[in-house]
Amino acid sequence: MAPPEVATTIRYRPLDRSGNEVRLLELQPPTTNDISERVVCRLVHEKLSDASNFIGLSALYGDINATETILLNGASITIPSHLAQALQYMRVVFLAASLPTPDASTTDLPGPGSMPPPPLPTPPKKAPGWLRSLLKGVRQMLAEPGVPKGSPPLRIWLDLLCINPRDAREEAERRAHMAKAYHHAKMVVGWLGEKDPTSDLAIEIIKAWDKVMPRTFGEPGDREAHPENYAPFMKWMAPVAHLSDIPEGIKDPRDVPAYVAISGFLNRPYFRNSWILDDMSKARFPAFLLGDDIVSWMQILRLNRANEEIRDNGAEMFPDELRPLLEYLPLGSVYAFLKDFDNRQRMEGGTPAMLTATSSIRSSSSMTGIRTRSRQ
Structure with missing residues (x-):
């Protein structure tokens, strides 16, 4: 989509034709x-x-x-x-x-x-x-x-x-x-x-899960070395399990606050756009800003990885009623971006900022592709 016209009297000084x-x-x-x-x-x-x-x-x-x-x-x-x-x-x-x-x-x-x-x-x-x-x-x-x-x-x-x-x-x-x-x-x-009424809970969940999730979660060989960190146990979830609780009186899992918050976050129009995520994958370090709160790409990657583990295998401290809903979150576009980004970083040898953040994605393999939409 062509950018909107910007009525301007700005005089642009030419860029150096070297491209640098x-x-x-x-x-x-x-x-x-x-x-x-x-x-x-x-x-x-x-x-x-x-x-x-x-x-x-x-x-x-x-x-x-x-x-x-x-x-x-x-x-x-x-x-x-x-x-x-x-x-x-x-x-x-x-x-x-x-x-x-x-x-x-x-x-x-x-x-x-x-x-x-x-x-x-x-x-x-x-x-x-x-x-x-x-x-x-x-x-x-x-x-x-x-x-x-x-x-x-x-x-x-x-x-x-x-x-x-x-x-x-x-x-x-x-x-x-x-x-x-x-x-x-x-x-x-x-x-x-900008934020909506569910944004703060979404940010809280993303940051809280990232904080307690073992740094080596998803690494090759880590499941065999630390089975307690994987389904169906996922013992590391204990401090954050309450964030996914189903409040008394809620009958439809789609009304659970945690689901509404994370679904709202990942359904933001930005994550639905294929080419803008493709451009974003060129970054040395991508992050996402929601109102005045910022999360790194690694925190979203780790949320996706945990969701995939729970969806496929269940977890003792995660409500079974919410498991089917994880498949309907728009994780495919986010995953595709993260995978492309991770592959490029490994081909280029990575940077100091990336060395602690690129490996968690390597065991994920079941996400779908991206649907193309306009930049609006």
Whole structure:
């Protein structure tokens, strides 16, 4: 699908024809606690290298008739609201993540349509350990000379604004530019959208299962070495079993809160799109942003792996009533993305960020392919 037209008076400076340069959006920190404060940014150029520290943003365009304005190079630019929201939440999460942050308030951000927009969490949520480790040193590397170290800019690659639509060559090579940018980005974030009433439970389940699941779960030979970690025992589930409980009075398993939450998470339109996931697989480190919460691709991979084990064999601490429903979750597209990503990493020898995260997928084999859909 062609990108929406962006009415703009921006004058794009040509990229280096060597192909080793990208344009980036440099976002300025917000000046208020209003999360919907207009995004202010400028276009900058950066040479690509293995040490690049910008962040890729992967997002559907959403409803192109719903728009917001941002300030880019001093001019008001109209872009789809879905992308404006992505930039607003990226600004919250990553400007906080690149700085030392205290333990957070767990104040939730409301879902789509909530009015008025909420203030930012105060203090900001503490970034997960894997994110703080991945972005170690980014604060200094993103900040230019003269920029106060306490408020560095954030550099993001977003195809809609970082590719010159009036340059025929750039436009014709849009997918190639995207693949190159994603491959060199420090990480690429898939924007899933704002939260709904079930999102917090979904994030809690994903993070809780990942925390208690043995690191070697799914590795070759691990089932024989640690049978207690596999069906039907899965002893590691004890601390999180309550998250899948069927509350009293619920007759239809599809109404169980855990199922509703995880199904809602994995049914997000982003995970239903084949080519955007294919592009995302070019990233050195993919992650997914839902409102102001971020999860890594590895955490979703491990959720899929555990679901596959339970679905096929059952588990003592997982309700049998929920087992048939696991087959209807849209895991196929997520699995295909993870498999392609893992295969590419192994062929390329991996990177330090990946060495602790690529092996859990290797014993999975029963997922289906992806259905192609438009980027909307």
